[in-house]
Amino acid sequence: MPPSADPADPAGPVDPVGPRGPADPADAFDELYKSTRDRLLLQTWALTGDLAAARSAVKHAYVVAWHHWRKVSRREDPEAWLRPHAWAYAQRRHTARLGHRDKDLDPDVQATFDALAALPAGQRRVLLLALLTQVPSDELAREVGLTREEAERELRTAGAAFTELRAVPSGEVAALLEPLSAAVADVRWPRPTILRRSGSGRRRAHTAAGVLATVAALVVSGVVVSDDGVRTSLDRAATGQRGETPAGRGVAAQPPLVADALLSAEQVRSRVQGTGWTERRTDGNTEGDGTVLPCQADRYADPRGTAALLRTFAAADPGDGPRRNAWQLAEASRNERAAKRTFRRSLQWYAACSEPRVQLLSTRTVGAVGDQAMLLALRSWSRPVRTTVVGVARTGLLTTTTVLRVGNDARPDVAGGTDLLADAVRGLCSLPDGGSCVGKPEPQLAPPVPVGEVPSLLSEIDLPPVERVAAPWTGSPTVRADTNPAATPCDRTTFTGGGISNNVTRTFVVLDAGLPTEFGLSETAGSLGRRKANAFVDGVRRRIARCAEDDLTTEVRRLTTSDTRREALTVWVVTTELSDETTVRYHMAVLRAGTAVGQVGFVPGGRRTITDEAFVGVARRALERLHEHPAPKKAP
Incomplete structure (x- = not known):
């Protein structure tokens, strides 16, 4: 035959049945x-x-x-x-x-x-x-x-x-x-039918694993016995043992993930600082509540995935130096659509980290690493202060997260985090469900990942620590901006009338810290036609400039300003003497991103404040997020 x-x-x-066309x-x-x-x-x-x-x-x-x-x-x-x-x-x-x-x-x-x-x-x-x-x-x-x-x-x-x-x-x-x-030319090759049988067996094994993985009891038990007595592994940890296909034809189905594909201690040692890096554990993350990584919101980003592996690392005790830890989580999804969703969910864990007093320092896209890759730098201001570099990448149906945490407030190790993420993708992309591999990694600064109820406004993760305060920021619900809490007595800017739409506002405070009632940081935003948006910003700038001239008790100091066709930003410190004993100091910024305009204001609580540099950083982050604001509504 x-x-x-x-x-x-x-x-x-x-x-097909019958002759092949x-x-x-x-x-x-x-x-x-x-x-x-x-x-x-x-x-x-x-x-x-x-x-x-x-x-x-x-x-x-x-x-x-x-x-x-x-x-x-x-x-x-x-x-x-x-x-x-x-x-x-x-x-x-x-x-x-x-x-x-x-x-x-x-x-x-x-x-x-x-x-x-x-x-x-x-x-x-x-x-x-x-x-x-x-x-x-x-x-x-x-x-x-x-x-x-x-x-x-x-x-x-x-x-x-x-x-x-x-x-x-x-x-x-x-x-x-x-x-x-x-x-x-002299190499002997197997018949194509043999390869097709192996490919079909592999497909059946993946399909069966996907269906059976939804049966929680079987996943927990780790095995299932088919009608003909064939024992097939369903262990989500994918330890690298290859089970037979359900048909029992002797075709070995490679698991979606194998432990050998994960980062090794040697790779971590070669990429990041620290001495004596050792592997602490490698498993399917099935024990406890599963939240092992910093900012991890759930056990898995893809709860319906076909496999997952977690590996943790630690550097030797540094004595008086900063402690260093590293993690890698890898997950296999059923199809590309699910894998893309897993990538987004993994990224959201860190872009909207729910841990208190965590600040997002920077966001980068990483080119030439897998099919999608991003790198985030975060800092936890809760003592001990810790700096974390997180990489999230997808190659084919596989998503991996690498985390490098250092116990200090030093500059984030972006180069080390990039190399670590690239190495993680190199290990996974050659697996059967892998996709694009790694070229020359190219980290590029990028806007923050949209998060929150209103992605165009600031979130808690954008805010720096308040000096002499150990409690976290808490944001109020976003409401319609019938009033503008971000305005100063100098500008009295409003976000109503004049064709403005999509006008919203939000305020951030620190609870249970004994701060005065006026303390807080507020942001208000709205949409206007492009010319009106330009005029809006120019109007705020003129009013602030006149303020010091018209009121001798007020001092205005400009911290930074910039203008392009796409966006505009100016940041001031406004100080007003209410009496010989009382002085009020405001930080304020006006911003424009296309047709969106915004204002950010901060009122400190005496010595419990943020630095000028930190407020400029907040204003720039607000400008980055403002690009997500909806276009102005057309008048009826």
Whole structure:
């Protein structure tokens, strides 16, 4: 019987009855497999120098491709989907020096591997993509996570280094790889039906695991016995033990997560400060209430996911130095939609951290790390003061969170946090459910993640600590701005009439701290047409400027000002002498973000105040959030 008619072959996403037509999925897969496997093997062998690891990786890439054939087959170039997966699997399976397993290599071929091994991994990838594929320059750059200019620069550097190491002219570089092509032509491959059976078995195992994972009692018990007596693991911890498929056909289903894919203590040690980093625990986070990480709101960001793993680290006791801890949580979701939702929920844990006296210092997007990645820096002002750098990333169906916490108020280790997140994604992206891997990480400052009932207004997490006060800020409900508590006696700004809409206000106070009733920070915002919004800000500026001239008991000091077409900001300190013994000091800012306008005011309680610098930071954060304010409503 010919392989294509094998009755044991599950036939993949569509199992037609009768003769197969030219659009049959199995035929399309078989054709792709036969036409591309030697090219992929040559590429992965050149990448690693390990022929056995390369062959295993290429086979696994085709198994996963059949698992996801509906998605892969719709791509204009399915080989472009296979290649990064095969390369990632090959690098994960290969751990030793290039060429280490192939003892009978021709000396010239070994010299080529030695030269490739001397190149940094990124340069080696760029060089091999240029030499062994027909990928256009833009696609090549995207595949390695670089801009086109950066990729071209890396290619020139790699080419120059490689020709120098091999002592050949640049025109002869491609010829050095020809002996590898001849070698891979003799490699024996399994029939495509075998790979399709493995892919179909893998799909059934994932589907069964997803259905059974919803049965809480079975998840807690960790195993279920099917009608035919096959014992299948349902342990969400995904310890790395591979169970049989429910059909019991001997096809091993790789769990969505394995412990070996998580960060190691050595990686943490190489990326961040601190000595004696050790791994403390690795499990599925099934014990206790599950809130192990700082700011973690729930046990899992995806309570219906297929697997989860938690690993914790600690540095050695620093004596008088700051304590350091690190965590990684990884979760596997059922599909891409669920994974994107898991990423958003994980991010929200930190963007809206519910721990008291936690302040969001900065937010960054991280390019070229997985499919989505962000980095947040936070500081807890409760004693002992702690600084935390959190990374959240998604690669395919897998979401990971890395947390680095240091027991002091030093500058957040953004570089270390970025590297740690990139390493975490590198470990996960080569798993079957992984997606994009890691190029050159590019952290870029970004607006804060929208949080709260009204995302365009400040939240508690945006506010700095109050000097001489240990209690947290508490925000009032957001209400319509019929009055404006952010105004000063100098400007008396209102947010009613004049075509303003979406006018809201909110006040923050510190409860149970013995502060005077006037203490607090208020923000008011509204929407106007662009010209009216510009005029609104100019009007506040004029009134504040005249205040000191008209009232000799008032002093006005401008802290900062800026103007662009997109936004405007001015921050002042206004001091008014009410009597010889009494002086009132206000911080006030006026701001515009497109068609949204806002005002922020702060009244201290004597020496219990915030610094000028801290208030400027609050005003800038308010401006960042104000871009979320709705556009002005049209008059009826």
